[in-house]
Amino acid sequence: MKLLQRSPRRDIAAERLQHRLIRQVASLLLAYPDAQMPQRLDTVEELLGHITGDDRDALARVAAYLRATERTVAECDYVDTFDMRRHSTMYLTYWTGGDTRNRGTDIHAFARVYMDAGVEPPTGEAPDHLPVVLEFAATVDPDAGGKLLAAHRVPLDVLRGALVERGSPYADVITAVCATLPPVSDQEEQRALLLARSGPPAEAIGLQPFTLTVPPRRESTSDPKGGR
Template identity: 65%
Template sequence: MRLLLPRRAASDRALQNRLVRQAASLLLAYPDEEHEKRLDVVEQLLEHITGPEKDLLGAAARELGGGDGLGVAQQYVETFDLRRRSTMYLTYWTAGDTRNRGAEMHAFATAYRDAGVAPPAHEAPDHLAVVLEFTANVDPSAGEELLTRYRVALDVLHASLRDALSPYAQVVEAVCATLPPVTDQEEQRARRLAQAGPPRESIGLQPFTLTVPPRAEGTPQKGTSQP
């Protein structure tokens, strides 16, 4: 039986979800020279967020703001660029190094264009921070559909970050809290994916690579664009 919320309650929940997703997008961005400014914006957003999501995002923001910039950047690279099992490229979880990944990424780019915005020029369209930004600010309905479609990938990512004791685990957990509850089938798929890893295609396929924008001299070197 589906619970029908009063219109005001449903509207408040939709706004809360957008605020959570915007804060999460800022926290999941690479901590460059704008990192402190993004944390300030997160603090402002947290004033309007309630419930467990506020606590999760607040704890992550405090931990990510507690160290020096170089250390936070190195932590980010080690977490997301050097560990295949904690990549934020959502299609990598479902398509891995296969031909299907191009089609899946095209679906993200198409959703952006259909909403009237161009896909990002310097990041892949399936990057979680990009999808969250789109969902919060451009098309909440289309963005939530994308996030829900890759809910299993989000659950596996959260488990990997949690096992690594990463503050980013709390950010992904807050995002998951804005989505419909997982089904038993989705939970089983997440468990299998966590054990087996992303799919691979063997002979005759060139690795799928992403174009990573150049870094300013002196910043930490990220891993390859291929998770």
């Protein structure tokens, strides 16, 4: 008797769907925990029903944490985790450009990818903010979005390590996102270790003329979007 074999194309399609679902859930969980978070968590829980494996369990733990945590506490933890610490920022170009003019060029490159896919760059957040990139990769252009994430795999690994070290529940989200990307190479691993030790590059000369004008999401004493 010849056993039936699953079509490789079907396997690839199923994997791509899982990656899109994980990135969509991650985008919702990594958003600022404002008054709309309960509605986002409803969507998360619906999407989790279509995700399998360890990634589902990891994402579900973060959703449960956000559901059980008082909003003001969740807000303070979010700001302290992502806005007050250089090694756990979610602005991806800050890792590659830091406080240099190169970062403006990098931000513009993200915006160009969005426009090439037929959508306008976000008006309420910088285009390199991880939740924005994840939303784009999940719902607009999985291939272009996946390339943006893969190109910033080293910063994502550094971010994940910083969150693990801090004991943050958000580490589970970044771990799930990294699982949707190609395996890290030895060279990338060494770059991540170096970046974790040294931090982003610094050259306090501003982002003009390349940076987009983006209104602030909220008040913060530390703003990686526009340098320090």
